[in-house]
Amino acid sequence: MIEVKDLHKSFGEAHILKGISTVFEKGKTSLVIGQSGSGKTVFLKCLLGLFHPEKGTISYDGKIYANLSDDEKRDLRAEMGMVFQGSALFDSMTIAENVMFPLRMFTKQSKSEMQDRVDFVLNRVNLFEAHNKMPSEASGGMQKRVAIARAIVNNPKYLFCDEPNSGLDPKTAIVIDNLIQEITDEYNITTIINSHDMNSVMEIGEKIVFLKDGHKAWEGSNQTIFKTDNEAVTDFVYSSELFKKVRQMYLEERQ
Amino acid sequence: MTYLYNIGTYFLMIKEMFRKPTKWSVMKTLIFKDIDDLIFGSLGIVAFISFFVGGVVTIQTALNIDNPLIPKYLVGFATRQSVVLEFAPTFISIIMAGKVGSFITSSIGTMRVTEQIDALEVMGINAINYLVFPKFIAMMLYPFVISIAMFLGILGGMAACIYGGFSTLEDYITGVQMDFNTFHITYAFVKTFVFAFLLATIPSYYGYFMKGGALEVGKASTTSFVWTSVMIILLNYLLTQLMLS
Ligand SMILES: Nc1ncnc2c1ncn2[C@@H]1O[C@H](COP(=O)(O)OP(=O)(O)O)[C@@H](O)[C@H]1O
Ligand SMILES: [Mg+2]
Numbered sequence: 001m002i003e004v005k006d007l008h009k010s011f012g013e014a015h016i017l018k019g020i021s022t023v024f025e026k027g028k029t030s031l032v033i034g035q036s037g038s039g040k041t042v043f044l045k046c047l048l049g050l051f052h053p054e055k056g057t058i059s060y061d062g063k064i065y066a067n068l069s070d071d072e073k074r075d076l077r078a079e080m081g082m083v084f085q086g087s088a089l090f091d092s093m094t095i096a097e098n099v100m101f102p103l104r105m106f107t108k109q110s111k112s113e114m115q116d117r118v119d120f121v122l123n124r125v126n127l128f129e130a131h132n133k134m135p136s137e138a139s140g141g142m143q144k145r146v147a148i149a150r151a152i153v154n155n156p157k158y159l160f161c162d163e164p165n166s167g168l169d170p171k172t173a174i175v176i177d178n179l180i181q182e183i184t185d186e187y188n189i190t191t192i193i194n195s196h197d198m199n200s201v202m203e204i205g206e207k208i209v210f211l212k213d214g215h216k217a218w219e220g221s222n223q224t225i226f227k228t229d230n231e232a233v234t235d236f237v238y239s240s241e242l243f244k245k246v247r248q249m250y251l252e253e254r255q
Numbered sequence: 256m257t258y259l260y261n262i263g264t265y266f267l268m269i270k271e272m273f274r275k276p277t278k279w280s281v282m283k284t285l286i287f288k289d290i291d292d293l294i295f296g297s298l299g300i301v302a303f304i305s306f307f308v309g310g311v312v313t314i315q316t317a318l319n320i321d322n323p324l325i326p327k328y329l330v331g332f333a334t335r336q337s338v339v340l341e342f343a344p345t346f347i348s349i350i351m352a353g354k355v356g357s358f359i360t361s362s363i364g365t366m367r368v369t370e371q372i373d374a375l376e377v378m379g380i381n382a383i384n385y386l387v388f389p390k391f392i393a394m395m396l397y398p399f400v401i402s403i404a405m406f407l408g409i410l411g412g413m414a415a416c417i418y419g420g421f422s423t424l425e426d427y428i429t430g431v432q433m434d435f436n437t438f439h440i441t442y443a444f445v446k447t448f449v450f451a452f453l454l455a456t457i458p459s460y461y462g463y464f465m466k467g468g469a470l471e472v473g474k475a476s477t478t479s480f481v482w483t484s485v486m487i488i489l490l491n492y493l494l495t496q497l498m499l500s
Contacts, residue, residue, distance in 0.1 A: 045373070048377050049377075050373055050376055050377065073379075074379045077377065077378065077379035078378075078379055080377065082373075082374065082377045084373065084374060085370070086369050086370055088369055088370040088371050088373065088374040089371075090366075090371055090374075091365075091369075101378075102378055104278070104280070105277075105278060105281060105378060105380060106378070
């Protein structure tokens with residue numbers, strides 16, 4: 001479980017996060033949604049400890065990040081997995097080496113143990129024959145799967161994904177969303193996904209935090225998001241013509 | 256102000272480079288890879304340039320001392336002096352600022368813009384140690400490159416001398432061996448080590464701290480080349496003043 005209280009983050013004069021509080025539960029896939037530039041990535045990087053917030057606390061299963069010693073922070077980091085927006089695979093390594101990298105860095109496993117684990121997670125993300133390819137030879141969807149495999153190879157307690165399905169076709173996007181949700185379920189991870197994609201919201205939005213201009217403007221789930229009157233949310237949700245039409249039909253039906 | 260800020264950040268980076276070292280089994284492979292890229296990858300161009308510039312130095316010296324009173328072996332002597340003292344350590348380092356420097360800046364910069372550096376940091380890895388330290392160690396072999404440049408420069412001079420008919424092989428060799436001062440070699444290699452350090456760290460700095468996208472990677476490489484060369488020239492001046500005068 002991750003608890004965020006009154007989180008503020010600025011870059012120089014620019015106040016980006018303006019006091020965000022929320023709770024992300026264990027074993028659940030939570031979505032952080034909002035328009036481009038609303039601060040989703042900055043928020044996630046604060047949770048990862050890449051950015052240091054000026055104010056507010058973040059606690060991981062009760063441990064407040066700012067109060068940890070450097071060693072404890074490192075141990076905590078080792079329990080986090082991250083899927084970056086552009087996958088961020090190391091392009092000088094093969095796919096298998098990318099996935100093995102966290103194991104080589106942080107465990108004392110033997111070569112064959114590591115290889116078994118790499119096979120296991122690559123199979124888990126449905127990649128069976130890509131081991132020796134370079135990242136540049138893999139498709140966007142494949143790179144995302146590798147990034148997920150690398151993020152979960154060390155059995156993380158916390159998984160963060162920054163727009164994991166951006167740049168993918170809608171079908172592959174849903175496959176990736178579902179994959180993340182299944183893995184979250186299976187290994188009881190606290191997962192947070194950044195997204196601006198309504199398909200993700202419908203598919204895996206059991207918990208949704210809506211950001212607007214660095215504020216938390218709304219919180220709910222895919223059950224409640226279509227019923228809210230919050231203008232910022234309806235603006236965002238019904239920005240696409242398709243959803244506008246669906247809403248109109250729904251409203252007409254209700255009358 | 257930004258100059259001060261850059262200089263400060265640069266020195267913080269140097270300090271960070273030695274902190275929290277990466278696991279040796281991983282570091283070892285990184286070092287070997289960088290030796291391959293930075294040192295072996297540069298030998299071809301360095302050999303080519305050294306040989307021909309050595310030749311040109313000889314031809315020009317020979318043409319300029321076209322006076323019967325000046326002994327012929329001076330051609331070899333002058334070639335040796337300019338190759339060992341300036342041409343190999345300094346001139347080749349400027350070339351390397353272009354070749355190795357832009358390679359380092361663009362490869363680290365690309366890792367920055369594609370969030371690979373963030374990925375390292377998320378894993379709790381000291382990214383500066385992981386990326387810059389192996390380059391620093393690899394560049395400790397740079398004097399080896401410069402020795403080859405010295406050797407080939409003098410060899411190129413010899414070839415030019417004989418083919419151009421400026422002096423005999425014996426005269427040239429006499430000149431090359433004349434008044435040999437070991438301190439000049441010390442001076443040349445002190446410079447080489449200092450330049451090796453600059454060549455590994457300044458381009459890393461510009462790659463590591465860059466912001467933006469692919470276009471900025473290109474710009475950062477250019478800036479890095481400019482500043483690496485400027486620093487090489489400045490320190491060359493300082494070291495020469497300190498050590499030779
Ligand atoms: N490292 C940074 N330095 C300065 N400003 C930043 C930095 N990272 C993000 N920002 C700014 O923060 C705002 C939110 O960005 P971001 O979190 O990336 O939005 P998104 O919701 O699209 O992920 C943007 O205006 C961006 O310019
Ligand atoms: Mg973003």
